[in-house]
Amino acid sequence: MWVKHMKKLEIKDLFVSVEDKQILKGIDLEVNEGEIHALMGPNGNGKSTLLAAIMGDPSYHVDHGSILYDGQDILSLPVNERSKAGIFLGMQYPQEISGVTNSDFLRAAINVRREKPISLFEFIKTMEKTINDLQMSEDLAHRFVNEGFSGGEKKRNEIVQLEMLKPSLAMLDEIDSGLDVDAIKLVADAIRKIQEETNMAIVIVSHYERFLELVKPTFTHVLVNGKIVMSGNADLYDRIDKEGYDWIYKELNIEKETEETPGFTRVSLGNCAVAETMKGQK
Amino acid sequence: MMRINDDTVIELTGVYRNLTIDADHDIDIRIDTKADTELFLRIERARRINSDADIQHNCSILFWNDAKEKIETVENYRISSSADLNVAYGECNGADTVRKTEILLDHEHSSALLSTASLIGTEKKYDIVLTNNKPRTDAQIRNYAVVLNGGKLMIDAVGKIVKGARKSESHQVSRALSFEEGQSATILPELLIDENDVQASHAMSIGKVEEKDLFYMMSRGLSLKECTKLISLGYLLPITDTISDPTLKETLQNELERKISELCMM
Numbered sequence: 001m002w003v004k005h006m007k008k009l010e011i012k013d014l015f016v017s018v019e020d021k022q023i024l025k026g027i028d029l030e031v032n033e034g035e036i037h038a039l040m041g042p043n044g045n046g047k048s049t050l051l052a053a054i055m056g057d058p059s060y061h062v063d064h065g066s067i068l069y070d071g072q073d074i075l076s077l078p079v080n081e082r083s084k085a086g087i088f089l090g091m092q093y094p095q096e097i098s099g100v101t102n103s104d105f106l107r108a109a110i111n112v113r114r115e116k117p118i119s120l121f122e123f124i125k126t127m128e129k130t131i132n133d134l135q136m137s138e139d140l141a142h143r144f145v146n147e148g149f150s151g152g153e154k155k156r157n158e159i160v161q162l163e164m165l166k167p168s169l170a171m172l173d174e175i176d177s178g179l180d181v182d183a184i185k186l187v188a189d190a191i192r193k194i195q196e197e198t199n200m201a202i203v204i205v206s207h208y209e210r211f212l213e214l215v216k217p218t219f220t221h222v223l224v225n226g227k228i229v230m231s232g233n234a235d236l237y238d239r240i241d242k243e244g245y246d247w248i249y250k251e252l253n254i255e256k257e258t259e260e261t262p263g264f265t266r267v268s269l270g271n272c273a274v275a276e277t278m279k280g281q282k
Numbered sequence: 283m284m285r286i287n288d289d290t291v292i293e294l295t296g297v298y299r300n301l302t303i304d305a306d307h308d309i310d311i312r313i314d315t316k317a318d319t320e321l322f323l324r325i326e327r328a329r330r331i332n333s334d335a336d337i338q339h340n341c342s343i344l345f346w347n348d349a350k351e352k353i354e355t356v357e358n359y360r361i362s363s364s365a366d367l368n369v370a371y372g373e374c375n376g377a378d379t380v381r382k383t384e385i386l387l388d389h390e391h392s393s394a395l396l397s398t399a400s401l402i403g404t405e406k407k408y409d410i411v412l413t414n415n416k417p418r419t420d421a422q423i424r425n426y427a428v429v430l431n432g433g434k435l436m437i438d439a440v441g442k443i444v445k446g447a448r449k450s451e452s453h454q455v456s457r458a459l460s461f462e463e464g465q466s467a468t469i470l471p472e473l474l475i476d477e478n479d480v481q482a483s484h485a486m487s488i489g490k491v492e493e494k495d496l497f498y499m500m501s502r503g504l505s506l507k508e509c510t511k512l513i514s515l516g517y518l519l520p521i522t523d524t525i526s527d528p529t530l531k532e533t534l535q536n537e538l539e540r541k542i543s544e545l546c547m548m
Binding site for chain 1: 492493494495497498499500501502503504505506508512513515516517519
């Protein structure tokens, strides 16, 4: 009997540090094709670090553990090969690339995935449709990548790239921040549509219950002090939205990590762990 | 297209000119302007080019260096009417270049823009002097370079405003971009001002492409070489704005893309 091959992300006992500061302290996670996982947790506990480490951000050092995708050890692959293997990271702070237009960038990104380059006609047709779907400005294709974009435009541009590149695993790091109410729905609908079409797996970091309601994760994980301390279904993010994280600390008897090293400041709302770490080392 | 292989006088009569220099010895060129004109000069071969120009009409000149061996050029321009000179250099070939360019703004209300776009995998040395010799003259220098592995860039750019050249302007911007450690770029911007009532400025940057930019691009599947190619193209393509003829502009854009692909994907 023919069995459809299912791609799987497998993370085992992952320890990741930045600038000698241990951020992740033993992550285990499995994500199968078609599943949507929400990654939650108070700010500064390592959610963004996990996604960046999977993508291969050189600022992060994997100290221990393994990450397999589709059975392949991706820690041995350069960033571009991870992307070509089907992994996509929608970034919290997308970079501005001056002088490089969105169309040149995306066309090059599509062509590295194909044996025969995409025809200009097909590319323009696809790009116009995607821009239209995301209600972006018509001149997006000719503008430099993210340069002069508002926060919301940058996030929608990440979804334009997602739709054009059609990855098999999309990691979305606070892709909803900076979006207004209408745009949140637009982006969530686009993500759902792409997911239904491609059956891609999604790992999503978000603080907004409304966004998660729209994307409808099948699993929820709570990351505290660099570890996944609790996993569950959609009820879990619903409860976190209503009650916050204090009950998790109490229930699991976890100490909140505060000042650990002289010179490091306590992580505050709106700042990721790495930004705070870097600030502390200045 | 006409080929030049010996000493020549180039007359710019209002008709667009497309010339190729192909000489196995030193040559002298004289440029005379009779009307507003665009000139495209491709250098395929030459040991040393000495060029003199008396600019009396608005004039755009693009030098495209396609030489496979080292060349040296010495160019002198004198703008002797209220004309505008726009001279640009495309240096994306794989051979050394030593270039000395002097532009004398020798008439009230004359102006000059000198721009270079260089993709450097060899040794390129530019000595540039723009002199505001009369009042109300405007001198601009723009150098953009991408330094590749093994490349060495040296630019000495001087903006000079002489005594009496009131209300003149001299501005220069020089930027060099690299992708890896160990690439060498030296830029010396100089302003020599001998008059009070003038405006002058210089801006200079030499730097490596941000690691976060490369990570972002690579996270979409592009290799380091492909990132280098795209960023270099974006950095250097504005040189083609010097030319308004649409056919030549497109040819140049394609050529620049081909050269960048050749050098970046090696």
